Amino acid sequence: MTDVFVYGTLKTSFVNYNLYLKPAMDKHKATKRGDAVTVSPFPLVVGGDRCVPFLLDVPGEGEQIYGEVYTVDDACLQALDLLENVSTGYYKRVKIPVILNNETIASYVYIRSVEPNDPLLNLKKISCYTSEEAKEYKSRSEYPNLEILAYIYDIEIHRLPELEMDIHALLQQGHTFQKALITLLGEDK
Structure with a gap:
């Protein structure tokens, strides 16, 4: 098990939390330890063409x-x-x-390397x-990344192309992505 500090879209109730971390928690592949703050200052900015933190x-x-x-398991990591x-x-x-x-702990974090002239350095820091x-x-993309979900739901990678086609067929029938995924994987997934 590994600790990961999240500061953006993976935080509770944000988009990538709902798509990836919440299902990982439901599958007992992740556990929230609590709110935290970095010991040292860092620049946190929101930018790029997709307004990414x-x-x-x-x-x-x-x-x-x-x-x-x-705290996440190896598959979730x-x-x-x-x-x-x-x-x-x-x-x-x-x-x-x-x-x-x-308590001060060592935790993994996802961080972006920048060169001295990187335009991200000029953005408002929060x-x-x-x-x-x-x-x-x-x-x-419009839908969650199936390759990422494969780690969370223990889906064999070779099944992804067929699963993707089946999901798209159910989406065309009016299912939500989540309902299509649960239908195809079974309620126990």
Whole structure:
């Protein structure tokens, strides 16, 4: 089990929490430990063409960042790495000290590397991602990423193309994505 500090769309009630962390919690692959704050300041900005929250890898600049700590299993950690595009270098996963329940712990966080002239450095810095900033967020796709969900729901990767076709067929019949997924996986998934 691994601790992960989340500060943006993975926080409770935000879009990626509802799509990925909440189902992981329902499947006992993640547990919320509580609200936390970074020990050191970092720049947290919202930007890019999709209005994404970025924690920038410039420790000491900005403010202490407020978020939540989750303990996740290996499958959920792989799902989060995929969501955050760690393999492409979009984000990197590093350990930083955070304060949780008046105790300093080391927790992983997804952080964005930046060059000195990166335009993200010029954006307004915030200490907490809120529903106000989330209004402009745009997901990469219309539906949740099935490859990420495969880690959460223990779906074999070779089943994904067929599952995707079946989900689209149910969507055309008026099902929601979640209802289509549950229908296809069975109530016990």
